[in-house]
Amino acid sequence: MSDPALVVVAAGSSRRFGTDKLAQPLAGATVLEWAIRSVRAAFPASPTVLVVHPERVAEHEEVWAPRGVRVVAGGARRQDSVRRGVDASAAGDDAVVLIHDGARPFVPAADVRAVADAAVRSGAAVLVAPIPDTVKRVSEDRVVEATVSRQGLVRALTPQGFHIGVLRQAWKAFPEGEWTDEAALVEATGARVEAVIGDARNVKVTRPADLELVAGIFPRRVRVGQGVDVHRFAEGRAMWLCGIELPGETGLAGHSDADAALHAVTDAILGACGAGDIGQHFPPSDERWRGASSAVFVRHAVDLAAARGWRVVHCDLSIVAERPRLGPYREAMRARLAELLDVPEGDLGLKATTCEGMGFVGRREGLLAIAVVTLESV
Structure with a gap:
């Protein structure tokens, strides 16, 4: 026929x-x-x-x-x-x-x-x-x-x-x-x-x-993105990590609030959904973002991923630094990150380590954040 x-x-x-x-x-x-x-x-x-x-x-x-x-x-x-x-x-x-x-x-x-x-x-x-x-x-x-x-x-x-x-x-x-x-x-x-x-x-x-x-009939598609960010310490600036302020700690140099953790997370989301990197969306040459909260960057990335049919289901974040000590702030940082990503805290990993005195981190010149984010189709 x-x-x-x-x-x-x-x-x-x-x-x-x-x-x-x-x-x-x-x-x-x-x-x-x-x-x-x-x-x-x-x-x-x-x-x-x-x-x-x-x-x-x-x-x-x-x-x-x-x-x-x-x-x-x-x-x-x-x-x-x-x-x-x-x-x-x-x-x-x-x-x-x-x-x-x-x-x-x-x-x-x-x-x-x-x-x-x-x-x-x-x-x-x-x-x-x-x-x-x-x-x-x-x-x-x-x-x-x-x-x-x-x-x-x-x-x-x-x-x-x-x-x-x-x-x-x-x-x-x-x-x-x-x-x-x-x-x-x-x-x-x-x-x-x-x-x-x-x-x-x-x-x-x-x-x-x-x-x-x-x-439940359709197989879920999964994508994984990685983000890395480095900032040097800067006297006189507030320290922001994972969207919360760490009072009394030396902050990081940057055009925005310099939250290296959220910058790494933002880049991981953008990379996973094929949407470029944080510099394309929030260029440091744009005065609109001077001193801006990096929470804005994360929410933009989450919304952009959603518009393309993706949602965040997991995030694993590592912060490599000799200072500050993150133990007292860990739970607050996890809670704020979970809120920004709209995922349960149990689906987040937040780890901290040092460089054993080696390199720029070991010399206490700055810190490094590495994020791996998993997206699932919706």
Whole structure:
């Protein structure tokens, strides 16, 4: 058979989720991006149409047009949106179209191909998953009325596949009403719809808990960054390390507050997410950063990593110095660093050592900070 047309429906309002669920980060991409990737993985050469809310067409065109995906505006009802997507595919009545929910980020390529084969064979096919749980019918006041036999019951998934002519006949026969999926619409005409058993992990993201469930399917990506910073001591300056002031200690020379520990952490985060180094973001020639708190630098790096789909999950920081003695300040330093990185204190390592009198550190001319940061995709 020739490759089917692909229509991904993403024109809903996400009312039950509370925010745009399709834009939620998931394993380095978004829910919608994974949904489109999943169906295209089976048929990478197929014409693909993305149906979105009318007010967001331009926004999605900017993202998807360069990837060969046509973006069209959805309608008032699901069937209106699907119809616009099918029409935009320009495929004929004898062609097969696969319709997939943009809120279903996981579907194996084998399932997609199986639905397409069944649609060619039967004219209409729906991906389904058995229901393993006992099913109860409950009244409006939450009283169990009956236990329903699971025999013959399944969950309807997507993609669903159809000869386009079959869909057009169904739209003509039932121009009114609301249908939760295309299989139900085609069923109403009396046409045969073939059920294809699929992967039960193909979950529709409707509520935040669904996103947490789906996230476990995708492997986490991990990146590691290293940052190193050196500052000499400077009389008359306050000593800042890990975002706290060490009263009575000789400070470090620098354009900002010269917190070498936070500078090393900042560079480690920036390096891990491929965003350059601290000097590019906060050049010492810029007077805005004279005397600035280095906590600002760390938060900038954390926010930049988040914008690229990463979060800090671990930091290991070593401070090499003959002075000051860090023991009295260690717990406060850990607490402040955990706050800045938004990680539990148990996921931080903070160590101090000396150079046994060797080198510039041994001569008490300055100190060295070395940070290793681990980022995980969100």
